[in-house]
Every structure is written in structure tokens, then in C-alpha cells.
Amino acid sequence: MSDPNIITATDGPDECPSNLGNLGKMRWGRNHPPRDPGHISFAGKTVLVTGANTGLGFEAAIKYSALGADKLILGVRSAAKGEAAKAEILARTGRKPGSIAIVLVDLGDYDSVRAFAPALEKELAGRGLDVALLNAGLVNPDWQPSKYGWEMAVQVNVISTALMTVLLLPLLRETAAKTGRAPHLTFVNSNGHSYVAQSRKYVEEGGGTLLKAANGSKEQKYDQWRSYCLVKLLAMSIVRTVAKATEAGRDGRSGPEIIVNAVCPGLCKTDLGRSFNWLVQKLFVPYHAIFARSGEEGGRALVSATALGPESHGRFWHNDILQP
Template sequence: MSSPTSITATEGPGGPPLGASQLSKLRWAVKNPPSDPKVSFTGKTVLVTGANAGLGFEAAIKYSALGADKLILGVRSVEKGEVAKKQILERTGRKSDTIDIVTVDLIDYASVQAFVLALEAKTDHLDVALLCAGLGNPSYVKAATGWEMAIQVNVLSTALMAILLLPLLRKTAASGRQPRLTFVESVGHESVKKEWFSATGSLLKASNQEEGWDAAKSYSMVKLLGMADMDLVARATANNSSGIIVNAVCPGLCKTDLGRNFNLATKVFMVPFQAVFARTAEQGARSLVSATALGPESHGKFWNHDILYPMGDLARDEDFMKTTEAEILEVIEKLQPNVQQILNGTR
């Protein structure tokens, strides 16, 4: 009996009990890990960014094990990619020619643009794009572009990549396939309060301010901006019969190296905390892979705990999201002038 090629998503009920404390929710998530997807990716070309470590690496293993004809690892260096490729092949027993490596550094817009061009030269179709690359910092760090580093990597460069991938995804859909574009985000986006950015009136600008910067608040604000990325692309592909499915996914708190830049005291605290309150990276990757197998019912939606999970209040505020998305687009248009044509499908 052949494996299914898609998963039908449902909207709740599910997830941790309503009104539970944050720690109770985390414990619930540990005790109730997501289902391990048993779908087939045979015949499909799959891209995973951030594929050399953590959630991206574990997701890449699953895609390979589930039969992906071509797995493309989006990584910062060939060396890291080769190490990851070797480990994936050892774990899955697949042949070397089923995995390709393409380098990209999301700190650099030009690297993102070159990455997509390299991808288009390498393949004429893309069935899955899992945008998993990201970072978190314990202190404010500004990129050369003038944006705080997490905003640069997790929001602006990720938005640019997603938009630039649309022509290839549309080409794939035109051939009768149903491509998926999935953003890795977090339920933490629902924690953002309007008063956090009321002084500037802009979530993007407030997130970029060094004065009063707070790591926990920054994490949630960046994740809400990431939800705006998803919503922006989902809107652009919703009413034009594009055939592309766009969604976002939360893997839950997982044991990964995302906190590698934190100080020793924080790392010492995190080890026992994560032992009790965090899923393994493999468990988190289950949600990532299953999100990329969902059907059209998941378009513009948020996958968490094996259900289409309610988004936070601000993520459901259409006016707020459109304003935020316009600000993100304004930044991107300065370096990619034809971005609106790409979104509209006229390029």
C-alpha cells in the first residue's frame, strides 16, 4: 500500500488547555508531541534553508527518508552543507545524488538574490520550500544593512527569498504540481502587545530600536513580523489560481542550538529547563514536515500541535497586518524594484 502524499488539516479543538500557564503549556507540548508524518515525497524537489543544524537538519533527514527525489540544502557554507549531507545520507541510506547544496547567507540581500538564481539554474520545479533559517540573539546586534540582526535574517531577507521563489513555485504549479511554501514561526507571536510599539506606531520600527531592547520581547515581535511575511505572500497567491499553498508552522520549544550566542549563565539555566519543558528537535521537525504536506485548507493559516491553530489577535487584525506588510515591502522594493510584479505574477 502506497503512502499518502498529503495531509488534511483540521481546525481544533486541540493544543494545551485554555487558560493554562505558560509552563503548563510547555509541559503539555512535551507530553503530546506532534505525529510523525508518514507521507511520501517521492518525485518531489524539496528546499530546506538552515538545513545544517537543529530543526532544519532534522526536517531534511525526514524529507530524505520519505523519498524526496531531490533535497536541496540551503546553508551558509559548502563545508557545513557537506557535513550535513554526509550525516543525512548515513541516516537514510539514500544515494549522494539525491542531495544538493546551495549556499545562502540571509544577512546579505545579494546572497539571497544569488541563491534564488542558482536554484532556478539547478531545477525547473520546486515542490516544497521550507524556510527554516533563523537566529536569536541575547543582545542587540545591528547588521550592515542598519537593521537589527534577527529582523534582517528572520524577516526582511526571508520575505525577499519567499517572494523571489514565487516564479519558480508558479512554474511548478503550472505543470500540474501543488507546491508548498512554509514559514517557520512561533506561537510566541501572540504575546506582542500594541503598547510595545505604540510610540512609533510601527512594529517594524519599534523592533529595530536599540534603546530599551529586550530579548524576550524582540523574539515575539520578530515572530509576529514573520507572520506578516507569511500573510503577505499568502495574500498574493490567494486569488490568482496560483496553485501555491502558503502557510506558517510552530514547532514548539525545542532543544536546538538557537541559543548558542547566549552567555554561559543563560546556557547553564537552559539545559535543565529544556530537559523538562522542550521537545527534541526531531519532534519539532515533525510539525515542519507535516506543514509542507497540508492541502489548500491550510493556505494563509498557522499549523501547530497537528491542527490549524488560532493566530494571535494582532496576526488576525487585517488592517494591522496590511500596514506591517506594506512597511516590509517598502524596504524590499529599494533593492528589488520589480517585487510588486513578482507578487502579482506578472513577472
């Protein structure tokens, strides 16, 4: 008998017509949103969502709460914003306050990321971690350095996300050992990673590594789209590396120790572009009206990715289709 709380994924190719250009594909995506995983139950499960106070992370958090997650943990930078998000989620779902907890983490700060794992473990209090949805990320209009000298999107979306992943793996592995079922580790990404056709050229121009190419420098002309795609490609390398380390066959396992996958929600109406100037934000309004999904529709993709079976391990979930 199949598990009603597992989504059996369909392999690609994408249903989106291949003859469409980029704008046509976005318009198609707007008119064909992801299916709502409202039939899935997260009862008895503990779920972590980073970047949970705004945008798609917030939308996903609402769904997890509504779908019965025993414990929903909001990973956020600001306690005040976390409390506001918690209050709104409780108001919308009617759940009890004890079903949601807040754990602070700033992916722009290594010390904060390192402190997050023990703080999370304390909050879990012996409870397993069944789902980790790593959603925190950013997009900037220009080159902005982190406190460590990396370009900020590289710092948050790649380096600190990799560090957080390493620190979460022991908790996820412990859950797998205790429950006998594979927990989910899902990374929010973008199909922008597939647009890097000239990655070898970028690497050569950028100093010999993909990381250096994505990072660029303050002295170089900042190409926001190129940076975005390279960052997403680097983030996918994290997914593939972790998936390899937890794949079936290791230690005699018949399935993956942890189900590791990535998800693209498509273009969505969120405040992700809040750091852009007012004129660009004004231009986003008609652009989003024509091409973007709603935040709720994007949240569907995130939640459904964390309910996929082992066939999704190491793969990419986009438009309700599993892609390599």
C-alpha cells in the same frame, strides 16, 4: 479517493488545556509531541530547506530524505557545514549522494539572497520546486546590528526572508503551472507572535511602525522576549501577504496557486541559543529537560506542515492543529 500523501488538517482550538499557564503549556507540549508524518511520501518531489545544517532544519532534512524526496536542496551559509550535514543525512538514510545538493545563502547579506534564486534555478535544471521550507532564523541575547543597520533578527527573520520569498515565487508558480498541483511554501514561525497583546503600545513607543518597534536601537534597553514576539508577528505578516497574493479565486483558480502556511514546532532542544553566554546555556539544560521537545519531534511539525492540503493556506500549524 483521498491523497495518502496529503495530511488533512483539523481546525483548532488547540487540544492543550486553556487553563494552563505558559510553563504548563510547554510541559504539555513536551508530553504531547507532533505526530510523525512517516506515512507521507515525497517521492518525485524536490524539496528546499533553508537553515538545513543544524537544529530543526537539519531534522526536517533527514526526514525528507528518508521519505524519498527525489532531490533535497540544503540552503546553508557554509559549504563545509553543508557538506557535513549532507554526509550525516546520507549516512542515516542510505540515500545516494546525488539525491542531495547544497546551495549557499546568507540571509544577513542581500547580495547572497539575490544570488540564491538563480543558483537554485541552476541546481533545479528544469526540475520543479515542490516544497520550500524557510527555516533559517536566529535569536540573539542582545541588540546586534546587521551590515545594513537593522537588528540582526529583524534582518534575517523578516527582511531577508521576505526578499527570498519574492525571489522564490516565480519558481513556485512555474512548478504549479507545469504540474497542475500547488507546491508548498512553509515558514517556520512561533506561537510567540500571539503574545503581542500590546503591539499598538509597542508601535507608538517604537517610532510609528511595527518594523521600527521590533527593530529597536542600540541605545534602547533590549527586551529579548518583546523583540522575539514582535519579529514573529512581522514574519506572520509575510505569510498572510503571500497567501493573499496566491489565494483561490485569483485568475479563476479553484484552489491556491501555492499552499502558503506557517508552522510552530514548539520549544525544542536545539542549538538555537548558541549565541547566549555559557551560564544561560547551562540553565537551558534543565529547562529543556523539563519543557522541551526533541529536535526530531520538532522536525515532525515542519515536515507535516509541508504536506497539508489547501485548507492550511494562510494559516498556522501548531500541535497538529490548524489555527487562524
